[in-house]
Amino acid sequence: METLRFILDNHGLISFLLGQHLFIVALAVGLAILTGVPAGIAISQHAGLRRWVLAFAAVLMTIPSAALFGLMIPVLSLVGYGIGVVPAVIALFLYSQLPIIRNTSTALSNIDPALREAAIGMGMSTWQRLRKVELPLAVPLIMAGVRMATVINIGIAAIAAYIGAGGLGSLIIRGITQTDTRQLLAGALVISVIAIAADYALYALQRLLTPRGLNTSTLMAGRLKEATT
Structure with a gap:
């Protein structure tokens, strides 16, 4: 109850910090989409290149955030x-690369x-x-990567x-340095809530962008292949 009372009494400050938090995450993930999706497209038909690019992105993910x-x-x-x-956005941008690519x-x-x-037979160009x-068929898995990157970065942005x-x-830092459990829990609670809210919002967008009649078994096969990669 003390934590909730602290949030209500300091809603102005928390709203300001929330805006900063969301701005950093949104900018980092947005830039990662602009680079990660084209990179994923480029390596999708080249197994050797794909292996090296994903290995490099995986190494970035293993670096502790504080480091x-x-x-x-x-x-x-x-x-x-x-x-x-600036350094915060660059670091979160790097962490976003692996799931999206x-x-x-x-x-x-x-x-x-x-x-x-069939598309080639219809005379379509590569583009x-x-x-x-x-890309319409790939939307569900691409959006799943964006969701993963967003949720991860909301936590790391702290x-x-x-x-x-x-x-x-x-809030978490102040709570630790001042030995104030209210601030520490308030920061952790709000971060958890916005992570869940962002995941649900992006899932709704994913469903909206997914073409109707898309074969569910194809999606499941893709997820299984991703899990074993």
């Missing part, structure tokens, strides 16, 4: 952005070759096949408060 934020400070200090939003390449690699042959046939990026992590 990655720390590495950003001396590097970006050279251009005047050692702390703040992997899901995009898996979805496109898993499309029935007969569909491509037309991609835009009208392949660590960004240590490098002056703001966000809800500031």
Whole structure:
């Protein structure tokens, strides 16, 4: 009850920190979509290249968030952005690459070759096949990768408060330094709620973008292949 009372009494501050948090995550994931989806498309038909790109993205994911934020400070200090939003966005952008690239390449690699042959038989160019046939079929798995990246980054963005990026992590840091359980729990609770809300919102968008009549078994096969990759 004390935590809820703290949230209500400080709703203005929490709303401000929430806005900072969502801005950092949205910018990082948005940029990751702009790069990750094209990268996934590019490697989807090249098994060797796909293996190397996914391995590199996986290595980025294994770097502890505190370490990655720390590495950003001396590097970006050279251009005047050692702390703040810029290093936070870059770090979250890197963490977003693996789920988006992997899901995009898996979805496109898993499309029935007969569909491509039919599109070629209709005289479609490579770009037309991609835009009208392949990407619509790949939407569910691509969106699943975006959902995963978003939920992961909402949690990791809390660590960004240590490098002056703001966000809800500031409440957690204050709670730890001031030994104030209310602030610590308030920050953790709001982060958990927005992560769940973002996941449900993106799932609704995923359903909206998925073509009607899409074969469920194809999607399941894609998810199974992704899980074993």
